[in-house]
Amino acid sequence: MNIEEYMQRAISLAETYRYTAKPNPMVGAILLKDKTIIAEGAHELFGSNHAEVNVIESAKKKLGEKFKSFSELTLICTLEPCNHRGKTPPCTEAIINSGIKKVIIGCQDPNSRMAGKSIKKLIENNIDVKVGFCENDIKEQNKFFFYKHNNQKPYLTVKIASSSDGKSHYRNKDRTYITSASSREDVQQLRAQYDAILTGGNTLTNDNPRMNARVNFEINQPKKILLSNKNNLDINQQFFQDSQVEIVKEKNLETVINNYKNKDCCSILIEAGPKLVNAFLSTNLVDEVIVYQSPHPLGANGVDWFNKDITVESLGFNLESSYKIDDDTKKIFLKC
Ligand code: AOF
Ligand code: ZN
Numbered sequence: 001m002n003i004e005e006y007m008q009r010a011i012s013l014a015e016t017y018r019y020t021a022k023p024n025p026m027v028g029a030i031l032l033k034d035k036t037i038i039a040e041g042a043h044e045l046f047g048s049n050h051a052e053v054n055v056i057e058s059a060k061k062k063l064g065e066k067f068k069s070f071s072e073l074t075l076i077c078t079l080e081p082c083n084h085r086g087k088t089p090p091c092t093e094a095i096i097n098s099g100i101k102k103v104i105i106g107c108q109d110p111n112s113r114m115a116g117k118s119i120k121k122l123i124e125n126n127i128d129v130k131v132g133f134c135e136n137d138i139k140e141q142n143k144f145f146f147y148k149h150n151n152q153k154p155y156l157t158v159k160i161a162s163s164s165d166g167k168s169h170y171r172n173k174d175r176t177y178i179t180s181a182s183s184r185e186d187v188q189q190l191r192a193q194y195d196a197i198l199t200g201g202n203t204l205t206n207d208n209p210r211m212n213a214r215v216n217f218e219i220n221q222p223k224k225i226l227l228s229n230k231n232n233l234d235i236n237q238q239f240f241q242d243s244q245v246e247i248v249k250e251k252n253l254e255t256v257i258n259n260y261k262n263k264d265c266c267s268i269l270i271e272a273g274p275k276l277v278n279a280f281l282s283t284n285l286v287d288e289v290i291v292y293q294s295p296h297p298l299g300a301n302g303v304d305w306f307n308k309d310i311t312v313e314s315l316g317f318n319l320e321s322s323y324k325i326d327d328d329t330k331k332i333f334l335k336c
Contacts, residue, residue: 006030006037006076007106007134011141013042013051014078019219020045023195023264025109025145027051029077031059031100033067046220046264052081052091056098070099078138080109080131083118092118096125105131107138110149144195147287148266153257155267157288158277159190160305164295167302168274175207176298180326183292188214190290194222194269196260200276201228210238211271225268227256227276253283274305281315289317289333292325 001009014021014028021027027043029051039062041055049057052075059073067073081091081103095103108116108131122129139146147155161178162168170176177184191197191213199211204226212221221243226233229249239245250256260268270280280286289312313319317333324330 001035003076003104003130003133006032007078007104008137009037009040010051010076010078010106011134011137013040015141017042017044019192019217022046022220023145023266025079025142027077027079029055029075031055032074032076033072036066038062038066038073047087050082050088050091051079052077053088053094056094056100071101073100074102074104075100076104076106078106078134079142080105080107080114080116080118081122082109082111082114083121084113090118092121095122095127100127102128103130104133105129106133107131107135110146112149144266152261153285154195154260154265155288156257156270156280156286157194157267157290158270158280158286159187159290159292160277161292162294162305163298163302164293165297165299165302166305167298168305169206169303170298170301171303172301178296178298179292179294179328182326183294183328183330186325186330187292191222191269192217192219194267195265196223196225196268198225198227198268198270198272200272201226201230201233202273202275203271204228204233204237204239206273208237208239209271210242212242222269223265227272253280253285257285274303278306287335289315291329291331291333293329293331295327 010028010030014026018026021043024043024046029041030037031039039055039059041051041058043051075095081095083090083092103122119129119131144155163178192215197211203209211224213219224243224245226245226247228247248256312333316336318336320332320334322329322331
C-alpha cells in the first residue's frame with residue numbers, strides 16, 4: 001500500500017464517527033511499522049480522546065510484541081494534530097512523548113489555534129513531517145468544519161417545505177403537513193448532520209415542534225437556537241424537553257450568527273416561518289437553501305413563502321440538484 005491508500009484507510013476510520021464527533025472534525029490515525037499496520041484509531045466522541053491519542057494508546061498494548069520502540073513507527077493522521085489544551089491535552093505532546101519520529105499528515109488544520117503551528121512544533125522536536133495527502137477528500141469529509149474556520153462563521157442552510165403554489169401553511173389553521181412522510185423522514189437525516197437547528201418564536205407557538213433529529217443511529221443531537229424575545233415562553237412545550245435550547249433575544253441576524261464564530265458550532269439548519277426565513281435570506285449569511293416541494297396546492301388560504309416577484313434564484317442561489325422523494329421534489333440551491 002502507498003501513503004494515499006493508508007490515508008484513505010484513516011479517512012474511513014474517521015468516517016465511522018461522523019455523527020458523534022461533531023461539532024469536532026472527523027479524524028482518523030494509523031501507526032505503521034514498515035508496511036504493517038500496528039494500530040488504528042479515530043476521534044470517536046466529541047469531548048473525548050483525539051484520534052492520535054487513541055492510536056498511541058492502542059499501540060502501547062502491542063509494545064514488545066509487534067514492535068520494540070515507538071521510534072520504529074510512522075504515524076499517519078488525516079488532520080494536523082492539535083497543539084492546544086482543549087477538552088483533552090495536546091496531541092503534539094502525546095506524539096513527542098511517545099518517541100514517534102515520523103508523521104504523515106493528510107491536511108493542515110484550518111483552526112487558527114493550529115494552522116501549521118503544530119507541524120512547526122513537531123519539526124522543532126526532530127520529527128520528520130510530511131503534509132498533503134488526500135487533502136480534498138479530508139476537506140470534503142469535514143466540509144462544515146473547514147467552512148467554519150475558513151469563513152469565521154458556521155455554514156447556514158435554510159430548509160423549507162412548500163406547496164406547489166409556493167405556500168408555507170394555512171392562515172388561521174392548525175399545523176398541516178405539506179410534504180409526504182418520506183420527505184419528513186429525509187428531514188430527520190438532514191437535521192442529524194447539523195450542529196444546531198435555529199427557529200423562531202412564531203414557529204414554536206404555531207407548530208409545537210420537537211426540532212430534534214429522530215434517527216435510528218447514535219448522534220450528538222443538534223443544539224436548539226430559539227430567536228424570540230417573548231417573556232412568556234411555555235417551557236413545558238416538547239421543544240424544550242430533550243436537548244439544550246439557547247434562547248436569543250438579539251434581533252440583528254448578523255450579530256446572532258457572529259456570536260457562533262468562537263463556539264463549537266460549524267453548521268446551523270434554519271427551520272422557521274416565512275418572516276424569519278425571508279429575514280435570513282435578505283442577509284448575506286445563508287449558504288444553502290433546501291426546498292421540499294409538494295405536488296399539492298394550498299390555495300387562497302395559504303400563506304406565501306415569498307412575495308410574488310421573488311424566487312430562490314432571484315435571491316442569489318443556483319439550483320445544484322433536484323430529485324424526487326415519493327411525489328415530492330427536493331431541491332438544493334447553493335449561494336452563487
Ligand atoms: C486532533 N485530533 O482527533 C481532532 C482534532 O475541543 P477539543 O479539545 O476536542 O479540540 C477540538 C479541536 O481540535 C478542533 O477544533 C480541531 O481543530 C482539532 N481536532 N485534532 O489533533 C483529533 N478531532
Ligand atoms: Zn488533538
